[in-house]
Amino acid sequence: MAAVDAGVRGLLADSGEARTWVSPRTDLVTVLLGIWFGGGLMIDAWAHSNLAELETFFTPWHAVFYSGFAAVSGWIIWQVYRNMRAGRSGLAAVPNGYLAGLLAIPGFGAFGFADMMWHTFLGIEKTVDILFSPSHLGLVVTMMLIITTPLRSAWTAPGIGDRPRLSRLLPALAGLGLGATLVSLFVSYGNAMNWTANSVVQAFSTVDDIRGGASYLAASMIITNVVLIAPVLFLQRRWQLPFGSVTVLSVVGVLMPGAQTAFRNLPILLTFVAAGLVGDLLNRWLRPSRERRGAYWAFAGLSAFATWSLYIAVASLVAGRLPAVPELWAGAPVVAGLIGLVLGVLFLPNAMPAEAGESGTRRA
Structure with missing residues (x-):
């Protein structure tokens, strides 16, 4: 256990290098996976607005939604892992613009589990109450941080200038x-x-x-x-x-x-x-x-x-x-x-x- 704790502390300790930017192509992949993620939510919104009976959390549109989350999250984590393999650790391993999205990933997962429990024990919302569900509000805030990652990445990217x-x-x-x-x-x-x-x-x-x-x-x-x-x-x-x-x-x-x-x-x-x-x-x-x-x-x-x-x-x-x-x-x-x-x-x-x-x- 002590060895594991020491390893975790080593990964979290900042190695001190200046944080880097990902390439425009990496940001493009991030947003394409974000479209998958957002598209799943759009399908779910269609279902809630147009289908009469929704009795379970486990639906095809939730599958698209959460698989999109897994895809874009895996991609963001991979960018950090690549930097860690190059010898960076802590904040130095996180590309500029990607920190908020990285931190939002476990938060989204926690709110997703809370949403499943909410629907299991309290039922499926069918009217305006769906927009005020605490688990849904948590999901949308963390999702916002994830899918806007390319914007934060481009904001201070070198070479983009004021007239891109x-x-x-x-x-x-x-x-x-x-x-x-x-x-x-x-x-x-x-x-x-x-x-x-x-x-x-x-x-x-x-x-x-x-x-x-x-x-x-x-x-x-x-x-x-x-x-x-x-x-x-x-x-x-x-x-x-x-x-x-x-x-x-x-x-x-x-x-x-x-x-x-x-x-x-x-x-x-x-x-x-x-x-x-x-x-x-x-x-x-x-x-x-x-x-x-x-x-x-x-x-x-x-x-x-x-x-x-x-x-x-x-x-x-x-x-x-x-x-x-x-x-x-x-x-x-x-x-x-x-x-x-x-x-x-x-x-x-x-x-x-x-x-x-x-x-x-x-x-x-």
Whole structure:
């Protein structure tokens, strides 16, 4: 036992070398395995939303979900093991950006066991309570840390610069996009991407039902607006995003609500992909960055306004009529734009010179 304890202490003791970065190809494999992991959750979300009876923890979609966890976890652990074989130990063996994901692996396993016990003894949640289950909240937090590993890896990677190519940034974008889908799943009760075109038009056609209809859709638009725009603003503080970045985030972002609705509201989902393309065009035109505060604020407000203007327009086209209350359909995109502007101000209250931004990046 003493020999085992000494061996464990030897592995945990930091050997003192500076931590290294993995290659972009390694990050790409990490995010591909993360997509397997996230895809399993999307299938599980589809099952909970579309199947009437779920009586057991042991389901095919849980098999996909937990096998994805095993695959991406094994890959992360392998990166550490490779460094240990090279003589590193402790933190020196963990690549930059991979520590939080590594620490989240046993946490996810513990919450997964807790979830199995919860379902075994307390049953399977079938409505909004699924989004508040303590074991599910533990799973989503630790999963978030695992699947966003490529983003943290790229954040301070040498050679990536402030203007990376889309191909270089793709693992980080996909990882952050998957993280945003987890948030959208756990605020499904306020996710405007889950609405159909007819339900959007119907909701904004009356103000009689104060506790439902229009107020419910308006609140959902506000919540979804924050979930959509915050990741983009976060990235723009670090990089001048290449064209296509916002579209990539949008494509990944519609997958979870698409799974939940079995893609029955496809026109609405495609609207958000189109809004991502508009966001890329605005990004190219305005060139927002940490040094260009005015452009950053303008992007935040205009991209949000454009997204929700498209949302109302497409819903109206598909439904064949405009909502009956003009104040609602004309004002909702303006409210979204103002919220986007406020988020821009909160994310970047003061313009930062390039030197200060780079210094802050190195400390991240």
